[in-house]
Amino acid sequence: xxxxxxLQRKDGKWDYTVTWDKVTRPAGYCATKCSGHxxxxxxxxxxxxxMIDNASYRNVPFDEDRRDQHHKCEICGIWTMCRAQVDPIxxxxxxxxxxxxxxxxxxxxxxxxxxxSW
Ligand SMILES: [Zn+2]
Ligand SMILES: [Zn+2]
Numbered sequence: 539x540x541x542x543x544x545l546q547r548k549d550g551k552w553d554y555t556v557t558w559d560k561v562t563r564p565a566g567y568c569a570t571k572c573s574g575h576x577x578x579x580x581x582x583x584x585x586x587x588x589m590i591d592n593a594s595y596r597n598v599p600f601d602e603d604r605r606d607q608h609h610k611c612e613i614c615g616i617w618t619m620c621r622a623q624v625d626p627i628x629x630x631x632x633x634x635x636x637x638x639x640x641x642x643x644x645x646x647x648x649x650x651x652x653x654x655s656w
Pocket of ligand 2: 611612613614615616632633634635636
C-alpha cells in the first residue's frame with residue numbers, strides 16, 4: 539500500500555509525503571526545491587502543482603467509430619477523447635482547446651490524503 543498525505547515535520551513545517559513500505563519521504567517539489575510549508579493546505583497545493591507540471595497529455599483525434607469512448611471536456615462539455623493524466627490513477631478529459639496546464643489548474647482537486655495499491 540502507498541499512502542499520500544501532507545505531514546507536519548518536527549520543526550513545525552509541512553511537507554507533502556508519500557509512504558511506501560512504512561518509509562515516509564517528501565514527494566514532488568517538497569522532495570527537491572521547497573523547504574517546507576506553513577500550512578497543510580500549502581503543502582497540498584505544492585503537490586497539486588507538481589502533478590500538473592508533470593501531467594502527460596494525449597491528444598487523440600475525434601473518431602466517429604469510437605463514439606462510446608468519448609467523454610465530455612471538463613471545461614466546455616464538448617465530446618473528446620483527449621485527456622491529461624496527472625497521476626497514475628487520475629485522468630481528466632479535456633478537448634484539444636482545453637488540453638493545457640491552465641485548464642488542469644481548474645479541474646484537478648487538492649490531493650488531500652489517499653491510499654492506493656499501485
Ligand atoms: Zn512543497
Ligand atoms: Zn473544452
